[in-house]
Amino acid sequence: MTAALTLSGIQVRLGGCEVLRGLDLELSHGQIRALVGLNGAGKTTALRVALGMLRPDAGHVLLHGQDIWPSPAEAWCRVGHMVETPAAYPELTARANIDNAIMLHGMDPSGCAPRVAQLSRALGMEAHLDQPVRRLSLGTRQKVGLISALAHEPSVAVLDEPTNGLDPLAVVAFRDELRRLAGQGSSILITSHHFDELARVSDAVDVLHHGQVIATITPDERDLEKVFFDTVLAADQQLQEI
Ligand SMILES: Nc1ncnc2c1ncn2[C@@H]1O[C@H](COP(=O)(O)OP(=O)(O)OP(=O)(O)O)[C@@H](O)[C@H]1O
Structure with missing residues (x-):
């Protein structure tokens, strides 16, 4: 089955910096997928690319199998989004x-x-x-x-840090809503720094580090926070050794 949203080989340079360096990501139908990463890892930039708000220097964005360029505004309208x-x-x-x-x-x-x-x-x-x-x-x-x-x-929703500032009752209601939408076949891509929340709601969590997905975690299997820190530390260690 065609993925709801596919990002492949996405490269973005902003202000002379490589912000996304060959980012690959696939959101399946009915999936709740999360992007996590340190501040500045490129999460919001990835969502902006996914929505056609920012044209990547290289790579492709497919919405239900169709390249969103050269009509990104159309794609943007078809997706539920909250970014910035x-x-x-x-x-x-x-x-x-x-x-x-x-x-x-x-x-x-x-x-x-x-x-x-x-x-x-x-x-x-x-x-x-x-x-x-x-x-x-x-x-x-x-x-x-x-x-x-x-x-x-929407059949696809892209939400940047959706639970920011929400009270605990609203967080629970929002979680139920995401699950309901996903149960109906909608696909949801979110970013967050709240690991407990992500562990409760996500089917898969991609760790974005220096503009690349360096690991994908299934949260119900493992301690999300620990795996995140271990993965990021190991990646940094490898970089230092090069
Ligand atoms: N318009 C821009 N010009 C230059 N650099 C930019 C621009 N927008 C973003 N950046 C840089 O790109 C990098 C990634 O930013 P981005 O907002 O995608 O990170 P993030 O992972 O969402 O961070 P946070 O967790 O703090 O929200 C940062 O280093 C940021 O300074």
Whole structure:
């Protein structure tokens, strides 16, 4: 079966630095896959490439088997995403921001209203839907971003540090939501620094180090945090010996 999302041989140079150095990654149907790595490892850059927000210097990005270039905006619209700015228009209400995102995905906001209501309830966001985003706390803005990314039940979702700033109740609700989406066949790529959370929700965790995937861990088999540190330390040791 064709993968939902494939990144192959991705190379990116930014500001004279090699940020991604031949990154390969495959997201299967119904899979929750995570990218972990130290600050600056290239996680956000990889997601931006996956979404067609950044053109790689080399390599290919395939969405459901089709190269996303030369129409990256189309691919971007087909994928649920939250990378960098959770809610784009601070003067608009949370609901208007969410509706804008739904329209960006080519859907009718009224058709997605029940789903927005369900996600808002689950994430504890109902009371804030009609407030301007500029008045919302950081965690509440994050919820706006998550609802915007998931309201249209995307076949592929790409989420950068989705649980940042969420309260514990919202973290649990978000985890349930990811599992529900994956159970329906959606594929989800996330980044996070929260290993406990990743161990609970991910099917596979890729360790990104200096722009390359150096290991893939199945979290239910092993202590994720320990394997991460061992893998990164061993890679650095090898580099020093060269
Ligand atoms: N526009 C840019 N110009 C130059 N360098 C950049 C640019 N964007 C990112 N970088 C560099 O690319 C590297 C990877 O950044 P990226 O944001 O992808 O890392 P990350 O793994 O997401 O980090 P973090 O865990 O801190 O979020 C960093 O060294 C960063 O400084």
